[in-house]
Amino acid sequence: MRVYEIGDYTKGLSLHAVERPEPVPGHGEAVMRVRATGINARDLSIMEGALGKNVMPYTRVPLSDNAGDIIAVGPGVENVKVGDRVTMTHYWEWLDGDWHADMAKKDYASTIDGFLAEQVVVPAAALIKLPDSISYEDASTIQSPGLTAWNAVVEAGAAKASDTVLTLGTGGVSVFGMQWAKMLGARVIITSSSDEKLARMRELGADMTINYRTNPDWPSEVLNLTGGEGADIILNNVGLGELENCLLSAASNGRIMHIGANPVVHNQGPQAPLAMTKIPNIIIKNLTIRGIIVGSRRMFVDCLTAMEVNNIKPIIDRVFDWDDIYECIEYMQSGEKLGKIVIRVQ
Ligand SMILES: NC(=O)c1ccc[n+]([C@@H]2O[C@H](COP(=O)([O-])OP(=O)(O)OC[C@H]3O[C@@H](n4cnc5c(N)ncnc54)[C@H](OP(=O)(O)O)[C@@H]3O)[C@@H](O)[C@H]2O)c1
Structure with missing residues (x-):
């Protein structure tokens, strides 16, 4: 399966595709086939090296926003099954209740490989099933910007x-x-x-x-x-x-x-x-x-429910294909976009 790695960001944008073995789920884990992912300001800063040297390995897979379906589950997984359409937050340990700064240690696309990949192994407990009315592309815009705004406006x-x-x-x-x-x-x-x-x-x-x-x-x-x-x-x-x-x-x-x-x-x-x-x-x-630090899994569930009930659709400016990632990044860098940019993975 293919992933993009950020490469040597100290020399500027160095993103490149590589082949990796298909992931195998361990106990409590599932494998998501990624259908769509979104790019955010933080991703751009990481890939451009704007956050400085030694912030992460050159092999890191970027992008934290995600939507896909389950293609394998490991032992002990009962909350999702193969074929389920799912998404999850990037600070995946924040399921509900209060935030703790230690939760930032498990952060997709920062401390853990992210979702600019065809397959990602994920903790099943963090997964959220997508309502039928929410497409993969729409769902892949929500984790970071949608949930952060939800926390800021609705919760906090x-x-x-x-x-x-x-x-x-x-x-x-x-x-x-x-x-x-x-x-x-x-x-x-x-x-x-x-x-x-x-x-x-x-x-x-x-x-x-x-x-x-x-x-x-x-x-x-x-x-x-x-x-x-x-x-x-x-x-x-x-x-x-x-x-x-x-x-x-x-x-x-x-x-x-x-x-x-x-x-x-x-x-x-x-x-x-x-x-x-x-x-x-x-x-x-x-x-x-x-x-405000993004939001919890419980807030994300509430947010998806509100979108379904009120028929609220994310404002997507453009959708790019997997092979057009550099064109996508250039468009993000141009500052022309309004709302979100999505990358269709498969
Ligand atoms: N705390 C958290 O958990 C959290 C979560 C998500 C994002 N963030 C951060 O929040 C920021 C926004 O994220 P984003 O995903 O919405 O970024 P984005 O999609 O890249 O949008 C950035 C927008 O900022 C606007 N802007 C730039 N300078 C401005 C200024 N001086 N006054 C008003 N608007 C200005 C521009 O709007 P116009 O083009 O209309 O001028 C630009 O489109 C980033 O710094 C990101 O890292 C934090």
Whole structure:
């Protein structure tokens, strides 16, 4: 069976396909035939070497988003059978309850080989059966961006219809964030560098839009659009460089979801340090700044159920085939996409 390995990322993009033996499931394990996988900002940073040297072996198989079917099960597996359509989270040990940082040690596409592969051996307990109405391609967009946005808006954010949700950019997390907020009846403000993308977001349900490139003082525009109140829930999908603007955009008692993690914002250079003068906003507005780390298996099940019941479809920009992986990465690097990119594996 074929996999892609990341290669020597210290020399730039070095992804290449290799043959490996078909995996054999051990006790409690199953083998997933991967049908589709998705590429995320983190994957790009790893493959480009932006996270630095010695972060992982050159043989690492990238991409954490996944959907496929079961082709073999090991001894002791009873929750799935051959032929089941399945998916799973990438921090697979977080099944339910509270997160613990030790769970980050088992992370597909980071500490364990990921899903840009024809077959992957997986722990059966982590698997989730896909509803019939959710295709492999749709399912392969959810694990990282969809579930992270679900956690930020539905779980940690506890959004309600009277809330205004502000979500930064038109990437995978942000677009899902808008979808979950609209599902709950909240008003949504979304930002982008592109007027064309903002027009598309209005078609998809955004109530208000702001171009952060032509309007660098966009927090003032958030206040204008909300009668001076600000946003109740903010998805900071960029990171530290936009925290200051999030503090300025927040309503009293606002919740800022700290999601964006890249050391470099693509096409924009290193992130700016936080201005100490803006920190008093945290106290005077009684803000909560909350770190979000994807979500648990239980949250993923809830998220899939909500998609099925409410007929919510992921916004997929383009689907690439296995052999077109370099074209796929170039498109991701271009920053042109809105929502998600999918790779059809087989
Ligand atoms: N904490 C977690 O568990 C978790 C999970 C998933 C992802 N993440 C992180 O969250 C971030 C977003 O992930 P993603 O998958 O949505 O990325 P993505 O699909 O690559 O989207 C990135 C988007 O960010 C927008 N952007 C860039 N600079 C911006 C700025 N200054 N203000 C507003 N928007 C800006 C751009 O939107 P426009 O093109 O519209 O300008 C771009 O499309 C990444 O850093 C990723 O590593 C964290």
